[in-house]
Amino acid sequence: MNKPGLPITLRGITKAWPGAVALDDVHLTMPAGQFSAILGPSGCGKSTLLRMIAGLETPSHGKIFIDDRDVTALPADQRGLSFVFQSYALFPHLSVAENIVFGLRTRRVARAERTQRLAEVAQLLGLGPYLDRKPAQLSGGQQQRVALGRAIIAKRAICLMDEPLSNLDAKLRQTMRGELRALQQQLGFTMVYVTHDQVEAITMADQVVLMNAGRVEQVAAPDVLYLKPQTVFAARFIGTPAMNILPAAALGALGQGLEQAAGRGLAVGLRPEALVQLPQSPVVLSCTHAEYLGADALAHGHIGGHPVVMRVAGADMPRPGAQLPLGFAPQDLHLFDFATEHRTEVAGLSGIFLRAGMPTAKPTGAVASPFKPKDD
Amino acid sequence: MDRRDWVYGWLLVLPAMVFLGLFTHLPAITTIWNSFFSTPRGRRPKLFVGLENYQRLLDDPVFWKVMVNNLWFALGTIPLSIALALIMALSVQRAFAGRALVRMAYFTPTVLPLIAVANIWLFFYTPGFGLIDQITGVFGLGQSNLLGSPDTALVAVMVVTVWKEAGFFMIFYLAALQTIPPQLSEAAKIEGASAGTVFWRITFPLLMPTTLFVSINAVINSFRMVDHIFVLTGGGPDNASSLLLFYIYETSFRFWDTAYGATLTVVMLALLGLLAIGQFLIFDKKVHYK
Numbered sequence: 001m002n003k004p005g006l007p008i009t010l011r012g013i014t015k016a017w018p019g020a021v022a023l024d025d026v027h028l029t030m031p032a033g034q035f036s037a038i039l040g041p042s043g044c045g046k047s048t049l050l051r052m053i054a055g056l057e058t059p060s061h062g063k064i065f066i067d068d069r070d071v072t073a074l075p076a077d078q079r080g081l082s083f084v085f086q087s088y089a090l091f092p093h094l095s096v097a098e099n100i101v102f103g104l105r106t107r108r109v110a111r112a113e114r115t116q117r118l119a120e121v122a123q124l125l126g127l128g129p130y131l132d133r134k135p136a137q138l139s140g141g142q143q144q145r146v147a148l149g150r151a152i153i154a155k156r157a158i159c160l161m162d163e164p165l166s167n168l169d170a171k172l173r174q175t176m177r178g179e180l181r182a183l184q185q186q187l188g189f190t191m192v193y194v195t196h197d198q199v200e201a202i203t204m205a206d207q208v209v210l211m212n213a214g215r216v217e218q219v220a221a222p223d224v225l226y227l228k229p230q231t232v233f234a235a236r237f238i239g240t241p242a243m244n245i246l247p248a249a250a251l252g253a254l255g256q257g258l259e260q261a262a263g264r265g266l267a268v269g270l271r272p273e274a275l276v277q278l279p280q281s282p283v284v285l286s287c288t289h290a291e292y293l294g295a296d297a298l299a300h301g302h303i304g305g306h307p308v309v310m311r312v313a314g315a316d317m318p319r320p321g322a323q324l325p326l327g328f329a330p331q332d333l334h335l336f337d338f339a340t341e342h343r344t345e346v347a348g349l350s351g352i353f354l355r356a357g358m359p360t361a362k363p364t365g366a367v368a369s370p371f372k373p374k375d376d
Numbered sequence: 377m378d379r380r381d382w383v384y385g386w387l388l389v390l391p392a393m394v395f396l397g398l399f400t401h402l403p404a405i406t407t408i409w410n411s412f413f414s415t416p417r418g419r420r421p422k423l424f425v426g427l428e429n430y431q432r433l434l435d436d437p438v439f440w441k442v443m444v445n446n447l448w449f450a451l452g453t454i455p456l457s458i459a460l461a462l463i464m465a466l467s468v469q470r471a472f473a474g475r476a477l478v479r480m481a482y483f484t485p486t487v488l489p490l491i492a493v494a495n496i497w498l499f500f501y502t503p504g505f506g507l508i509d510q511i512t513g514v515f516g517l518g519q520s521n522l523l524g525s526p527d528t529a530l531v532a533v534m535v536v537t538v539w540k541e542a543g544f545f546m547i548f549y550l551a552a553l554q555t556i557p558p559q560l561s562e563a564a565k566i567e568g569a570s571a572g573t574v575f576w577r578i579t580f581p582l583l584m585p586t587t588l589f590v591s592i593n594a595v596i597n598s599f600r601m602v603d604h605i606f607v608l609t610g611g612g613p614d615n616a617s618s619l620l621l622f623y624i625y626e627t628s629f630r631f632w633d634t635a636y637g638a639t640l641t642v643v644m645l646a647l648l649g650l651l652a653i654g655q656f657l658i659f660d661k662k663v664h665y666k
């Protein structure tokens with residue numbers, strides 16, 4: 001069943017509805033055989049982008065290429081891809097078997113081959129016992145599998161999925177995440193997977209496309225996205241709880257030193273898990289309240305009047321009103337241009353720390369990643 | 377459930393039962409009862425005659441004539457009006473400029489009062505002056521009397537009926553089409569289905585419950601048709617456009633042969649009941665209810 005996936009390239013895709021711009025000049029490549037997750041908040045244009053690749057929507061401007069072939073004007077069924085809808089879109093009057101082989105029948109695949117492929121897919125997805133049932137007689141997870149079966153039976157080079165797990169409960173979602181990823185790797189197709197759930201994107205994808213308000217914010221591997229967010233939006237969107245963003249001035253002497261070295265106004269980003277208590281530090285968090293999460297706790301408070309969250313061990317939760325001197329490693333400090341909100345780097349960080357009288361903590365960011373390590 | 381609830385429940389349905397019994401079941405039973413008696417005339421009271429009325433019915437050429445008329449009427453109007461309704465519903469389902477206007481135009485025949493409908497169609501049909509004759513006149517064809525000649529009267533009435541019913545049935549199809557998620561046809565399209573395949577394999581099967589509902593209504597309507605005949609042809613010429621209910625009306629209320637009228641009514645009720653049951657049985661296998 002191994003057929004290599006095909007790459008998808010978008011060049012300058014724009015989609016404008018009357019009164020709304022859903023996509024604004026999107027340039028993007030989804031590499032062959034890779035799992036690309038399109039991630040972003042609700043309404044940012046993820047579904048529109050996916051439907052555009054599928055041919056269910058036509059772009060106002062721009063071109064779509066599949067394996068260097070311009071498919072912009074090609075109808076959906078000639079693009080050689082399959083689509084899994086959020087609502088599954090199973091045909092309610094057809095049995096599971098008929099649903100799965102629907103595409104083979106419309107393409108006049110011989111009966112013997114249909115039966116054989118159906119058996120393969122049913123075996124792969126564990127749908128054997130349900131082939132004669134109607135979709136309404138299946139659980140949500142089983143329906144999801146039928147939709148998957150319909151998508152993979154034709155062995156297309158590309159599979160598009162629009163939030164396929166969002167109707168399932170948390171436990172099943174986790175199981176299905178693993179299964180989907182395994183399936184994609186086993187069959188080797190190019191996957192484009194839309195989700196608004198960062199954990200889903202980070203745990204499953206080879207490449208995450210982060211979108212915001214119709215634009216591509218950053219395209220990167222999950223760990224790169226977490227470790228080196230290119231914009232303030234990306235920094236705050238990835239990671240839970242969100243990264244603390246404060247004007248550099250809030251860090252006192254250190255902030256001044258950083259802005260001097262950069263030669264412009266800066267915003268600093270610090271992940272809650274990058275902050276540690278350091279007795280001699282001039283940066284002090286005035287704690288307002290704490291949230292107990294079991295192994296961890298979150299200390300909420302202010303630094304220089306700006307709200308900050310810090311992750312601490314569940315055992316040493318600070319009391320409200322406590323003044324906590326904080327430190328962090330220079331590697332865990334993210335710097336953004338204050339005006340453009342784009343990432344900037346400043347050389348000689350340890351020197352700047354030293355001159356500002358700021359002790360340095362051991363780096364924690366990568367270790368304290370709230371995401372599972374990638375499974376490949 | 378304790379005893380008080382039980383009484384309470386019956387009390388709640390009592391008003392409905394009383395009215396239903398009084399105005400539906402009682403008259404139906406009286407009708408069946410009366411069909412076994414002769415019609416009382418003047419001093420002569422009604423007499424029990426057994427199945428004599430039914431024997432008369434079997435020998436009545438007018439009865440057979442109206443039954444055959446009714447059959448043709450049903451065959452001619454039902455499939456046509458349902459097909460038209462479906463086509464109209466599909467055509468106004470997509471968004472386009474002026475959609476509301478077209479929908480309204482399709483629905484207008486249904487909301488028009490019967491007299492207005494009759495006027496419109498008389499304007500089409502009138503020999504010599506009617507629209508149809510004016511048009512055929514341009515091509516040098518002779519006058520026609522569509523409502524007045526035995527060959528065409530029934531067809532002329534059928535045309536009016538289809539025109540009126542199609543718009544009504546369209547509303548049901550339109551409502552049913554709204555409940556079919558557009559993702560289904562998108563999914564089918566991605567799987568290579570043509571517009572025809574999408575219709576025959578997805579849309580039409582999912583509309584089956586509506587088709588069942590509409591067709592039962594259409595069958596019942598075709599046997600209840602009486603008003604158009606009153607206004608357009610009066611059943612003539614020579615019963616050429618008379619239908620069962622019109623014949624029942626004439627028998628009962630123009631010739632005051634109430635016993636025979638009751639007999640005809642019993643036949644009609646039996647027929648309608650059988651048709652409805654039959655349709656349910658036939659369709660039940662093919663209808664997918666959600």
Ligand SMILES: Nc1ncnc2c1ncn2[C@@H]1O[C@H](COP(=O)(O)OP(=O)(O)OP(=O)(O)O)[C@@H](O)[C@H]1O
Pocket residue numbers: 017018020021022040041042043044045046047048049196
């Ligand atoms: N048919 C349409 N007509 C007009 N505007 C539309 C249409 N479809 C989508 N939009 C707009 O385009 C924008 C992007 O919509 P889209 O469905 O792609 O969002 P999304 O990222 O998939 O959101 P969600 O996560 O909620 O599904 C939204 O602002 C939406 O209102």
Ligand SMILES: [Mg+2]
Pocket residue numbers: 046047048162
């Ligand atoms: Mg969406």
